[in-house]
Amino acid sequence: MSAATQPSDWTVPQEWRAYSSDEHAMWDTLYARQVAQLPSRVVPAFMEGLERLKLSERGIPDFVELSGRLRALTGWSVVAVPGLVPDEVFFEHLANRRFVAGRFIRRPEQMDYLQEPDVFHDVFGHVPLLANPVFADYMQAYGEGGLRAAKLGAIENLARLYWYTVEFGLISDGGALKLYGAGIVSSHGESVYALDDPRPARIPFRMERVMRTDYEIDDYQKNYFVIDSFKDLLRETLETDFGPIYERLRGVVPIAPGTVLEDEVCVG
Ligand code: HBI
Numbered sequence: 001m002s003a004a005t006q007p008s009d010w011t012v013p014q015e016w017r018a019y020s021s022d023e024h025a026m027w028d029t030l031y032a033r034q035v036a037q038l039p040s041r042v043v044p045a046f047m048e049g050l051e052r053l054k055l056s057e058r059g060i061p062d063f064v065e066l067s068g069r070l071r072a073l074t075g076w077s078v079v080a081v082p083g084l085v086p087d088e089v090f091f092e093h094l095a096n097r098r099f100v101a102g103r104f105i106r107r108p109e110q111m112d113y114l115q116e117p118d119v120f121h122d123v124f125g126h127v128p129l130l131a132n133p134v135f136a137d138y139m140q141a142y143g144e145g146g147l148r149a150a151k152l153g154a155i156e157n158l159a160r161l162y163w164y165t166v167e168f169g170l171i172s173d174g175g176a177l178k179l180y181g182a183g184i185v186s187s188h189g190e191s192v193y194a195l196d197d198p199r200p201a202r203i204p205f206r207m208e209r210v211m212r213t214d215y216e217i218d219d220y221q222k223n224y225f226v227i228d229s230f231k232d233l234l235r236e237t238l239e240t241d242f243g244p245i246y247e248r249l250r251g252v253v254p255i256a257p258g259t260v261l262e263d264e265v266c267v268g
């Protein structure tokens with residue numbers, strides 16, 4: 001599509017019928033690999049979401065069918081985009097309970113690492129938790145916060161919140177550490193590393209601390225932040241006035257990934 005005809009919301013038709021059998025088979029391979037190791041590791045709401053959205057059916061999901069199921073549960077839908085979209089476009093979709101998903105699937109040589117989010121990361125990783133009403137509200141609140149942060153010139157701070165919750169978050173489930181971040185649950189290696197490897201720091205979540213912490217996009221994380229529950233995360237996001245945090249963080253040197261502060265007690 002040319003720039004002139006690009007819709008301002010960046011959405012495109014998924015064109016589900018255009019997927020080849022090899023592309024559907026790639027989904028099935030990735031799906032089987034993750035489902036073999038996730039049930040004991042991931043927050044129970046994730047497995048419930050897979051089930052309720054019938055993501056266990058074979059092949060790349062059709063976004064129209066998937067959106068029908070999701071809309072009935074939490075009012076969210078899934079729309080296709082060609083790749084990364086500008087921040088404000090992304091926030092606008094989330095604020096309106098639309099999740100934007102890449103429609104392409106990785107090639108065989110990209111099984112374990114790719115730079116742009118594909119349909120497996122976006123749909124398998126992100127969509128199951130959108131069937132959970134509390135997490136669904138958090139994602140909308142994040143989108144609304146993003147639109148405000150954009151006006152305040154603080155997208156970088158807010159992007160760190162997304163990174164360390166939605167993408168790489170851990171949760172303490174009745175005392176046991178579990179995964180919930182989409183970047184972890186869609187990664188074969190990191191879904192083991194994040195819980196089992198002694199190297200990364202697993203630090204209790206604090207909003208301002210997270211917004212101050214840099215992140216690395218091309219390796220397993222050196223630190224994770226642990227929330228107590230989706231309810232706590234949602235409440236804190238809704239109750240916190242981010243304006244004063246952005247003011248305090250303006251010009252402050254970010255904390256390097258892997259740093260544990262003196263007053264922090266790691267979990268796990
Ligand atoms: N676009 N398609 C897509 N997917 C994302 O996850 C995404 C994006 N654009 C911007 C963005 N994420 C982040 O930079 C925001 O959370 C700040």
Ligand code: FE
Pocket residue numbers: 117121122125126167182183
């Ligand atoms: Fe993602």
